Amino acid sequence: MNGNPSVKKTTLIVALFALFNLNGVYAQSISSSAVNSLSEYRLITVPDTANNAFFRTHPMIEKLVVSFSDERPYGIFVLFKDDKARRLREYYKSDHEVDSVIFKKLYSSFKCPQQVVRRRNDDDLCNQCVIATATVYMDSVRCSFAPSSTVEEDRSSRQRRVLATVPEYAGDMSKVAEKIRPYANQVLKPADSIIVFRGIVMQDGVLRNLELIVGRKSVYSDKVQKVFEQQVHGWSPAKLIESNATYESYIKIYIRINNDGTVSILTSPRTMVNITGR
Incomplete structure (x- = not known):
């Protein structure tokens, strides 16, 4: 039942x-x-x-x-x-x-x-x-x-004393980076080579409410955001270790254009010191 x-x-x-x-x-x-x-x-x-x-x-x-x-x-x-x-x-x-x-x-x-x-x-x-x-x-x-x-x-x-697992991308992030790479040549200033988005990974693994928190809003940042909006269903939500229950939490997504034109993507948090992930 x-x-x-x-x-x-x-x-x-x-x-x-x-x-x-x-x-x-x-x-x-x-x-x-x-x-x-x-x-x-x-x-x-x-x-x-x-x-x-x-x-x-x-x-x-x-x-x-x-x-x-x-x-x-x-x-x-x-x-x-x-x-x-x-x-x-x-x-x-x-x-x-x-x-x-x-x-x-x-x-x-x-x-x-x-x-x-x-x-x-x-x-x-x-x-x-x-x-x-x-x-x-x-x-x-x-x-x-x-x-x-x-x-x-x-x-x-x-x-x-870690209370929960971190939210993370369940797929291959290197493939997401490859989708972003063609847009890298649109970055004109070194200061814009790093942008960071913050969003919420919902209980069902859907990424919502993406917002640009670091970097200048530009054609490049808009295209990067669209790439992630196409990947909204590929995320693993935070999970309480004791009960195994999932819950919604924040995630920060860091995108850096490297000197050789490749793209690196990192996420935060690495550990849930702050239970909200914010």
Whole structure:
């Protein structure tokens, strides 16, 4: 006997709601896995107006949470005002080409507070402590510090706690790249050789709501978008690992024209650190 579809849908919605809230631990200064080491974290708020211009340019942004490893930023959450459920929250991984390009293009005026962090660490905290996170507001930076072993242990724990698989193209992306290649000669400026679209992969594997978020709208970008619109049915949706239930999530598609005229296509996210994929 088949189950009631409305019950299944309700169950999935409840599960996703719980995951949206659970996933919030990634944007906090201290992870929930660090319960036994909470006393090792030190928090300090530093007055800082270096990003005033950034917040004026992006008035809808509430704060940015920068995570560090070995004193270097490796991940950035962008959190928005009036988004209590954090469905619009964005995540960028510093060592991922797609995320790095998008963040620099969208938020080029953001100044990572490394110098402020280092100065306060030297002045006020133990020499053994390293920066774990920096939460950047318009007029201040709230930093968390801990011994390096604690920071790395918590980071590893978060990376292991993956809640879902990533949305991805189920076909051969190199064939899609070949369809785009004939249009590459229409790109006149090097700055336009990289474009990025963001869309939503639905539960049924259909790609919807493609929008150009990086790059200049042009004949080339329009033709590339049409190529992907012809491939809307070839996608695998994100899937909750525990229940195996699919759900709709964002995907970013990065298209780069290489020096030899070939086309490379990469997608983000690589892991579902941010459960929405945004």
